[in-house]
Amino acid sequence: MEIKIKLNGRPVAGYVEADTILLDFLREKGCFSVKRGCDTSNCGLCTVLLDGKPILSCSTLAVRADGHEIYTLEGLQEEAADFVGFIADQGADQCGFCNPGFVMNTIALLRENPDPTDDEIRSFLAGNLCRCSGYDGQLRGIRAFLDSRKG
Amino acid sequence: MEQKTYKTVGKSFRKKDSMQLLTGKPVYVDDVTPQNALVVKILRSPHANAIVEEIRTDVAKKVPGVVDIYTWQDVPQTRFAIAGQTYPEPSPYDRLIIDRHVRFVGDVVAIIAAETEKAARKAMKLIKVSYEVLEAVLDFRTAKDNPILVHPEEDWFPPCPVGGDNKRNMVASETSSYGDVDGVMADCDIVLDRTYHTKAFNQAMMEPFICYTELDRYGRLHVVSSTQIVFHTRRILSRALGIPKSRIRVEKPRIGGGFGAKQTAVCDVYPAFVTMKTGRPAKINYTREEAQIAGSPRHEMEIRVRLGASKEGKIRVMDLYTLSNTGAYGEHGPTTVGLSGHKSIPLYTGSLEAHRFSYDVVYTNLQAAGAYRGYGATQGIFAVESAVNELAEMLSMDPTALRDKNMVKEGMMMPAYYGESANACALDRCMEHCRRMFHWEERYPVRDMGNGKVRCAGVAMAMQGSCISNIDVGSATVRLSEDGTYNLIIGAADMGTGCDTILAQMVAECMDCDLDDVAVFGADTDASPYDSGSYASSTTYITGKAVEKACTELKEKICAIAAEMLGCGKDEVVFESTRVRRVATDQTVSLADIAYKTQVGNTQAAQATATHSSPVSPPPYMVGMVEIELDKLTGLVTILDYMAVVDCGIPINPALARIQTEGGIVQGIGHTLMENVTYDHRGKPIESSFMQYKIPTRLDMGHLRVEFEHSCEPSGPFGAKSIGEIVINTPAPAIAHAIYRATGVWHRELPITPEKVAMSLPEKE
Numbered sequence: 001m002e003i004k005i006k007l008n009g010r011p012v013a014g015y016v017e018a019d020t021i022l023l024d025f026l027r028e029k030g031c032f033s034v035k036r037g038c039d040t041s042n043c044g045l046c047t048v049l050l051d052g053k054p055i056l057s058c059s060t061l062a063v064r065a066d067g068h069e070i071y072t073l074e075g076l077q078e079e080a081a082d083f084v085g086f087i088a089d090q091g092a093d094q095c096g097f098c099n100p101g102f103v104m105n106t107i108a109l110l111r112e113n114p115d116p117t118d119d120e121i122r123s124f125l126a127g128n129l130c131r132c133s134g135y136d137g138q139l140r141g142i143r144a145f146l147d148s149r150k151g
Numbered sequence: 152m153e154q155k156t157y158k159t160v161g162k163s164f165r166k167k168d169s170m171q172l173l174t175g176k177p178v179y180v181d182d183v184t185p186q187n188a189l190v191v192k193i194l195r196s197p198h199a200n201a202i203v204e205e206i207r208t209d210v211a212k213k214v215p216g217v218v219d220i221y222t223w224q225d226v227p228q229t230r231f232a233i234a235g236q237t238y239p240e241p242s243p244y245d246r247l248i249i250d251r252h253v254r255f256v257g258d259v260v261a262i263i264a265a266e267t268e269k270a271a272r273k274a275m276k277l278i279k280v281s282y283e284v285l286e287a288v289l290d291f292r293t294a295k296d297n298p299i300l301v302h303p304e305e306d307w308f309p310p311c312p313v314g315g316d317n318k319r320n321m322v323a324s325e326t327s328s329y330g331d332v333d334g335v336m337a338d339c340d341i342v343l344d345r346t347y348h349t350k351a352f353n354q355a356m357m358e359p360f361i362c363y364t365e366l367d368r369y370g371r372l373h374v375v376s377s378t379q380i381v382f383h384t385r386r387i388l389s390r391a392l393g394i395p396k397s398r399i400r401v402e403k404p405r406i407g408g409g410f411g412a413k414q415t416a417v418c419d420v421y422p423a424f425v426t427m428k429t430g431r432p433a434k435i436n437y438t439r440e441e442a443q444i445a446g447s448p449r450h451e452m453e454i455r456v457r458l459g460a461s462k463e464g465k466i467r468v469m470d471l472y473t474l475s476n477t478g479a480y481g482e483h484g485p486t487t488v489g490l491s492g493h494k495s496i497p498l499y500t501g502s503l504e505a506h507r508f509s510y511d512v513v514y515t516n517l518q519a520a521g522a523y524r525g526y527g528a529t530q531g532i533f534a535v536e537s538a539v540n541e542l543a544e545m546l547s548m549d550p551t552a553l554r555d556k557n558m559v560k561e562g563m564m565m566p567a568y569y570g571e572s573a574n575a576c577a578l579d580r581c582m583e584h585c586r587r588m589f590h591w592e593e594r595y596p597v598r599d600m601g602n603g604k605v606r607c608a609g610v611a612m613a614m615q616g617s618c619i620s621n622i623d624v625g626s627a628t629v630r631l632s633e634d635g636t637y638n639l640i641i642g643a644a645d646m647g648t649g650c651d652t653i654l655a656q657m658v659a660e661c662m663d664c665d666l667d668d669v670a671v672f673g674a675d676t677d678a679s680p681y682d683s684g685s686y687a688s689s690t691t692y693i694t695g696k697a698v699e700k701a702c703t704e705l706k707e708k709i710c711a712i713a714a715e716m717l718g719c720g721k722d723e724v725v726f727e728s729t730r731v732r733r734v735a736t737d738q739t740v741s742l743a744d745i746a747y748k749t750q751v752g753n754t755q756a757a758q759a760t761a762t763h764s765s766p767v768s769p770p771p772y773m774v775g776m777v778e779i780e781l782d783k784l785t786g787l788v789t790i791l792d793y794m795a796v797v798d799c800g801i802p803i804n805p806a807l808a809r810i811q812t813e814g815g816i817v818q819g820i821g822h823t824l825m826e827n828v829t830y831d832h833r834g835k836p837i838e839s840s841f842m843q844y845k846i847p848t849r850l851d852m853g854h855l856r857v858e859f860e861h862s863c864e865p866s867g868p869f870g871a872k873s874i875g876e877i878v879i880n881t882p883a884p885a886i887a888h889a890i891y892r893a894t895g896v897w898h899r900e901l902p903i904t905p906e907k908v909a910m911s912l913p914e915k916e
Contacts, residue, residue, distance in 0.1 A: 084173035103175070131354075
């Protein structure tokens, strides 16, 4: 069947099967930032924004996105660039495979709560696994970004 | 200690690939290879030990989109090993691409090549297999000399003599000792005899195993793999497929984590086989479940420690026996086990009069183990450090004071560490520093919080190596470009650790240029100089030294070319960052002019390749301290603070060294408290997804604090040792110690789940 979505601000149409997973559809459309890490909704690597809300694209059928707006990291480069440099300064990007999902969810967090506490950050991002960094460096990066905004 | 100051080394630069990774650019295998390659899927055995009696693929092959299906009858009959090790490998040649005898739940029964994932999956269901199901060896304690043989085949072949015998289910066996172990033991006031058990923890790197293969424009097999070992993978494929190495090229793009899992060619042989058969591009992309059940996890070990001490707390003798479970195949079996003794016993060089270390490595019908950060040292250190904590509690001595008395110190010769000397060792300063930072005296006592919860602390030390001495080889090519910038070409594999960046920092330091003026490329067997690969904590120490040597050679070449331009001898000029100066006359030529000159009528290459290997493997050292809160009702252990002080020599990039440490500690916390590996009665793994295999989230690790005590390793580049592996070793013994302090119960088996803690508590206090 045909679906029409607004992908990163542009209208996109595509033929999908009833069981096509949104993650696979997005990668097919060239959104390679969307990663598969687990198949069981545990790792957060495939996080994208559907109508502005973070969802796991590995557990969403492509047809569910029909008529909706999807943003992947490809479409939010500037918003990400604001803060990811602070994470780079910590060396917390490491292997990078979890970064897009983590960055997408951080964008969602900061839109919802522009000045979160450390505990609010930890709890919002709890579903984004990272095996390399031990998480503290990611937190220090976000904290440094928030502090820089306060001047 | 006097310490040199450097311009680039010792500074926390961003990783060269940071912004590409953080903004989600397509840099991994699945992103950079064609999406229309043949999908390669594997039909896996449902039995732990069985012979394929009959396999019928005719119906499955009729599924539209299925290109071919291969069974044991279709593959070469040459046994090989998939361990990424220097030839001749200590790991036995015990695999076929597909073996008629399947040896664990998840072993390969058939390889399916199809146009789409859907077709491949449909075909998988239509393959008809009848098995002769055999009794399996599922408990590694019963494997040795068991009448059921995991590898009964006659062509089982060990390239190295490591004490293995497939007719006894043995992969390796050895005993080594120093001094009069039994005599000293008999003379000790206290002898502790304890047995510890660790599981086959999974690396759980975020990117599962993946490999793409195609025939390139010369008809050669071109492999793009998420691997730590491009050169070893080329050699492994050459043997497995029976094609010369000159017909194979292996490269790696960015790697989504490895931790040793990708030091084994887990999946590469399958798409390579399909491409050789069909001539078409092929890709295998393991699911998380496949990575969990047919990957290359840690070796399960049971370690018996006999420790003899005086009543004053002098640790006089240690006798270790390790039983290691290599699973169905022997990758890394003979080598991981060695570290369980060689990198735990020497921590007590300060007082040990004698030691013995013996081991057996056995086959079972479970998932084959492999390399995982720590590589056996993690298991051994859990055992030895727990035993030392038990001794301290038995003697009512402060466990840090007990260690002060016994630990290895700088300048000591370590009989238990291949007779090497601790030329750079700040372990004593790490202990002092960590004790102060952690406020050990205040936190060590058990504090009842009055709500059913208690707080208390635990401690552990660790060591590792910085390479495999006399074996690992690192190489680097450094090349001058026209504008005076440099290219660094390496065969080591940055798997997120940042080695591309720290090696470039070394070039910038040596050539006195900006880090931005060094471009890094790696790793590709066609283009890179030979490197064993990134494992055994060797890249900074070994490849780093090769970088230093290459830069020295390149400077000499640049000076020779400049001298010709200045009309003088090369001894009359000096290299000064962006120019070369003739000392007597102060005439100069710029680096850019020299570089352009190298492209006109020139006969001297403006590049240098150097290779390095080391006769020693200087250990990094570390102390970790943990404060926990334990709920006596539920058994829940919450990590409050984890503090660590590491001696990795001189950190080349302190930010990256810190992240390595933090990441290693959190993995260690996972192994200790939540990551379990269990099987049902037929050998089927239970924890086959992240639903069951729980790795730490950012809510599970408490607050981390990491600091460094510098030592200067004379044989390392800029005084550096290693950092990658040691960092995973302290959490298990430190947390087990704290749990004992809270409950009075020693847990000698990992993981220590809340259930186990709760069940161990007395009914009612």
